[in-house]
Amino acid sequence: MKTTISSTTPSALEIECLVAVVLDHSNSASNEKNKKPELKVAASDPAVAAVAADLLESGEVSGKPFETNLLHKPASLKAKRLLLISGGGVKKFSSYDLRRSAGAAVRALKTRGIRSFAFVAPQGIPAEESVRAIVEGAHVGNFDPDYYRSDRKDQKIEEVTIIASGDTGALEKSANEARIVGESQNFTRDLVNEPSNRMTPTILAERAKKMCAEVGLRCEVYGADKIKEMKMGAFWSVAQGSDEPPALIVMTYEPAGAPAKPMLGLVGKGITFDTGGISIKPADGMEKMKYDMAGGATMIGAMRAIALLKPKVKVIGIVCATENMPSGKAQKPGDVQIAMSGKSIEIINTDAEGRLVLADGLYYARQLGCTHLVDAATLTGAVVVALGYNNAGIFANDDEMYNRFHAANAKAGEKMWRMPLDDEYKEQIRSTIADIVNSGGRWGGAITAAMFLKEFAEDTPWIHLDIAGTAWMEEQKPWIAKGPSGIALRSLVEFVKSFG
Ligand code: BES
Ligand code: MN
Ligand code: ZN
Numbered sequence: 001m002k003t004t005i006s007s008t009t010p011s012a013l014e015i016e017c018l019v020a021v022v023l024d025h026s027n028s029a030s031n032e033k034n035k036k037p038e039l040k041v042a043a044s045d046p047a048v049a050a051v052a053a054d055l056l057e058s059g060e061v062s063g064k065p066f067e068t069n070l071l072h073k074p075a076s077l078k079a080k081r082l083l084l085i086s087g088g089g090v091k092k093f094s095s096y097d098l099r100r101s102a103g104a105a106v107r108a109l110k111t112r113g114i115r116s117f118a119f120v121a122p123q124g125i126p127a128e129e130s131v132r133a134i135v136e137g138a139h140v141g142n143f144d145p146d147y148y149r150s151d152r153k154d155q156k157i158e159e160v161t162i163i164a165s166g167d168t169g170a171l172e173k174s175a176n177e178a179r180i181v182g183e184s185q186n187f188t189r190d191l192v193n194e195p196s197n198r199m200t201p202t203i204l205a206e207r208a209k210k211m212c213a214e215v216g217l218r219c220e221v222y223g224a225d226k227i228k229e230m231k232m233g234a235f236w237s238v239a240q241g242s243d244e245p246p247a248l249i250v251m252t253y254e255p256a257g258a259p260a261k262p263m264l265g266l267v268g269k270g271i272t273f274d275t276g277g278i279s280i281k282p283a284d285g286m287e288k289m290k291y292d293m294a295g296g297a298t299m300i301g302a303m304r305a306i307a308l309l310k311p312k313v314k315v316i317g318i319v320c321a322t323e324n325m326p327s328g329k330a331q332k333p334g335d336v337q338i339a340m341s342g343k344s345i346e347i348i349n350t351d352a353e354g355r356l357v358l359a360d361g362l363y364y365a366r367q368l369g370c371t372h373l374v375d376a377a378t379l380t381g382a383v384v385v386a387l388g389y390n391n392a393g394i395f396a397n398d399d400e401m402y403n404r405f406h407a408a409n410a411k412a413g414e415k416m417w418r419m420p421l422d423d424e425y426k427e428q429i430r431s432t433i434a435d436i437v438n439s440g441g442r443w444g445g446a447i448t449a450a451m452f453l454k455e456f457a458e459d460t461p462w463i464h465l466d467i468a469g470t471a472w473m474e475e476q477k478p479w480i481a482k483g484p485s486g487i488a489l490r491s492l493v494e495f496v497k498s499f500g
Contacts (some may be wrong), residue, residue: 001138001139001142001156001157001158001159001160001179001182001183001339001413002158002159002160003135003159003160003161003162003176003178003179004159004160004161004162004175005131005162005171005172005175005180005263006118006161006162006163006164006211007161007163007164007165007166007168009045009047010043010045010047010048010077010079010118010120010121010163011045011047011048011076011077011078011079011234012078013118013161013163013233013321014078014119015078015079015080015116015118015161016079016080016081016115016116016117017070017079017080017081017082017083017114017116017117017118018048018077018079018081018082018083018107018117018118018120019075019082019083019084019085019105019109019118019119019120019191019456020041020042020043020048020052020082020083020084020085020119020120020122021041021042021043021084021085021086021087021093021098021101021120021122021409022039022040022042022052022056022061022063022084022085022086022087022124022249023039023040023042023063023086023087023088023089023090023093023474024037024038024039024063024086024088024089024090025038025040025090026038027040028266035062036059036124037062037063038292039056039061039063039086040056040090041056041084042087042090042093042120042122042123042124043120043122043123044123045120047076047077048077048120050076051074051075051076051077051082051398052071052082052084052208055069055071055084056084056141061086061188062085062086063086063088064086064088064265064353064414065086065087065088065100065101066085066086066100066101066104066478066479067085067086068083068084068085068086068105068108069083069084069473070082070083070084070108070112071084075084076398077123079118079134081114083105083108083109083117084106085101085104085105087101087122089092089283090124090436093122093124093125094125095125095129095130095132095133095413096133096413098122098125098130098133098134098137099133099134099136099137099140099413099479100137100478100479101137101479102119102133102134102135102136102138102139102141102160102479103137103138103140103478103479103480104141104478104479105117105119105138105141106137106138106142106157106160106216107142107478107479107480107481108139108478109157109459110141110142110155110156110157111155113155113250114157114160115156115157115159116157116158116159116160116161117157117160117161118160118161118162118163119134119138119160119161119163120161120163120164121134121162121164123434126291127164127165127166128166128170128171128174129160130162130164131164131175131178132174132177132178133178133413134160134162134178135160135162135174135175135179135182136178136181136182136185137184137479138157138160138182139178139179139183139185139186140182140185140186140479140480140486141469141479141480142156142157142186143189143480143481143486144481144496145188145189145193145481145482145483145484147190147193147491149273149438154262154325158182162175167339177309179199180305180308180309181305181309181489181490184301184302184304184305184308184357184493185301185486185489185490186486187211187300187301188294188297188298188300188302188484188486188489189306189483189484189485189486190484191204191207191293191297191300191498192291192293192294192297192471192472192486193483193484194290195290196272196273196289196323199293200244200323201244201246201247201270201272201321201322201323202244202245202247202274203294204247204249204270204272204293204297204300204319204321205221205247205249205321206260207300208221208249208300208319209221211300211303211304212251212303212307215304215307215308216307217251217252217253217303217307218251218254219249219250219251219252220249220250221247221248221249221254222247222248222250222300223243223245223246223247223248224236224239224246226248227239227246227248229409230340230364231338231340231417231464232248232259232339232340232360232364233337233338233339233340233360234337234338234339234340234345234356234357234359234360235248235320235322235340235356235357235359235360235361236337236358237331237335237337237345237347237356238271238322238324238350238353238357239322239323239438240278240329240330240331241277241278241323241324241325241326241327241329241330241331241350242256242323242324242325242327243325243327244272244322244323244324244325246320246321246322247270247302247321247322248318248319248320248321248361248364249270249296249317249318249319249320249321250316250317250318250368251299251300251303251316251317251318252315252316252317253303253306253314253315253316253317254314255310255311255312255313255314255500257312258291258312258313258314258500259312259313259314260314262313262314262371262372262499263313263315263316263368263369263370263371263372264313264315264316264370264371264372264373264374264496264499265315265316265317265318265365265366265368265370265373265374266294266299266302266303266315266316266318266374266375266492266496267299267317267318267320267358267361267365267370267373267374267375267376268295268296268297268298268299268300268317268318268320268361268375268376268377269292269293269295269296269320269354269357269358269364269375269376269377269378269379270293270295270296270297270319270320270321270322270357271289271292271293271296271321271322271323271324271353271354271357272290272292272293272321272322272323273289273290273292273323273324273325274289274292274324274351274353274354275289275323275324275325275326275353276324276326276350276351277324277325277326277330277331277350277353278326278330278331278332278333278350279333279349279350279351280326280351281351285373288472291378291471291472292324292371292378293319293321294376294378294467294471294472294484295375295376295377295379295465295467296319296320296469296489298376298467298471298486298487298488298489298492299317299318299319299376299492300317300319300477301486301489302317302489302492302493302496303315303317305489305491305493306496309493309497309500311494311496311497312500313500315496316365316368316370318361318364318365319361320357320358320360320361322357322447323353324350324353326350329354330350331347331350332347333347333348333349333350333351334346334347334348335347335396336433336434337356339356339359339360339363339421339456340359340360340363340364340367341359341360341363341456343359343435343436343455343456344431344434344435344436345359345431345434345435345436345437345438345456346431346434346436346437346438347432347438348437348438349438349439351374351440352438352439352449354378354380354449355378355379355438355449355452355453356376356438357374358377358379358453358454358456359452359453359456360456361375362375362453362456362457362462363456366457366458366460370460371460371461372460372461372462373457373460373461373462373463374462374463374464374465374492375453375462375463375464375465376465376467376488376492376494377464377465377466377467377468378466378467378468378471379446379449379450379464379466379467379468380388380445380446380449380466381444381445381468382444382445382446382447383445383446383466383468383469384420384468384469385445385446386419386446387417387469388469389469389470389473389474390415391415391417391452391469391470392414392415392416392417392465392466392470392487392488393414393416393417393419393446393465393466394406394409394416394418394463394464394465395418395419395421395447395450395453395454395463395464395465395466396418396421396461396462396463396464397421397454397457397459397461397462398461398462400461401461401462402418402463404495404498405463405491405495407498408491408492408494408495408497408498409494409495411494412490412491412493412494413490414487414488414490414491415470416465416488416491417469419446419447419450419466420447421447421450421451421454425440425444425448425451426451428441428443428444428448428451429448429451429452430442430456435455436452436455438452440452448464450464450465450466465488467487467488469486470485470487470488470489471484471487472484472485473485
């Protein structure tokens with residue numbers, strides 16, 4: 001999507017559609033029954049307010065978030081149409097809501113055959129922050145996972161203009177960075193959307209290689225021999241059951257002039273299909289396990305954005321990609337595996353495979369010299385029980401690292417919630433015959449999975465993101481299609497930028 005910054009008066013812009021936000025200025029604290037909203041267009045141009053006035057005073061507009069109203073041939077505007085998008089109460093409206101409003105505007109307009117529009121940055125939010133939110137949100141809204149449908153209409157918005165006043169150079173820089181992030185997020189969503197027959201570990205590795213060549217990253221892909229040679233016994237224990245060869249994808253970003261330390265390691269779970277293995281999953285809903293490589297795809301997309309944004313910090317992206325299959329070669333409950341770190345693991349449940357591949361991925365990242373680690377994984381159903389679909393789970397072994405990530409998180413407009421990681425939980429992953437078991441049982445399942453990973457991050461500052469409930473939209477929302485969400489990419493990129 002092309003992005004343009006304009007400082008013209010909205011009414012003077014010749015465009016297919018002008019989009020403006022409508023906010024409710026009534027005292028939102030009161031819930032009186034017949035309370036009328038006081039709706040105002042969040043634009044300083046009186047011509048826009050004048051065109052919208054009759055509609056906003058008609059009582060037909062509720063002002064509730066994401067409500068849209070389209071006016072044709074708006075008098076005294078050069079634009080062919082005016083789309084009003086409600087944002088709710090003025091006091092609460094933030095860049096988080098603006099990002100979603102931009103996505104909703106894109107989704108309302110693209111089905112109407114409109115290919116370009118101009119969004120009026122609302123007053124009240126700093127212009128650079130607005131530009132970023134609008135461009136990122138517009139990209140999120142522009143994605144549809146209908147690639148395999150014969151009736152695919154290929155309706156995409158091709159250009160968005162943001163009308164904002166301020167230092168045009170700085171605003172253009174914001175727009176350009178936001179475009180890189182938005183495109184990378186959609187790149188990740190494309191990978192996640194592919195079914196497992198079209199996204200094997202080998203294909204995932206090829207897609208990563210191609211992307212790395214395009215943006216100038218080093219990329220190595222290791223197969224079964226190298227995985228065994230490096231004694232990645234935990235990773236291999238999952239891969240051994242599948243006829244599809246596994247892939248260890250290593251993407252390296254080493255900008256000139258970056259200090260030797262810190263070196264950031266981004267480790268992703270890349271299970272291209274999770275049947276559960278011998279501890280097989282029920283058939284109902286198993287098709288969804290094609291998105292079990294979302295953490296890995298997030299790291300590939302994040303590396304793309306990092307390579308293009310060029311922060312001055314070293315970053316290594318690692319994806320442990322394999323299927324988890326039952327077969328005559330598959331590992332069985334009760335088996336004992338030795339991880340790359342030397343720790344022994346008693347396999348209680350072969351469906352707890354994500355932590356196995358990540359155990360070796362995290363340890364390997366440390367071997368490569370990473371001083372800070374972040375992993376992302378669709379790791380547990382338990383995190384969905386704990387947090388539902390609206391927040392990803394964050395786990396951290398280091399408060400400073402958590403605070404830095406949390407700040408990045410807020411800026412990126414993604415919802416994540418910190419979960420506990422106290423030593424007491426370790427009791428649940430004790431084994432009688434090995435160092436640890438790979439399943440801590442039902443209670444606190446997301447936490448015991450994180451405790452397992454902590455054994456391999458050891459004293460390296462580390463963040464674990466459990467995105468099982470947030471990587472896939474179960475239903476469409478006004479601002480986003482049903483399907484892969486691309487969650488965590490924006491926070492990861494913002495986190496990396498905070499170092500350089
Ligand atoms: N990939 C699943 C977790 C998952 C569940 C992702 C729902 C997306 C949506 C993971 O490998 C898994 O099977 N976890 C088990 C762990 C258990 C066996 C300890 C789970 O959560 O049930
Ligand atoms: Mn599993
Ligand atoms: Zn899994």
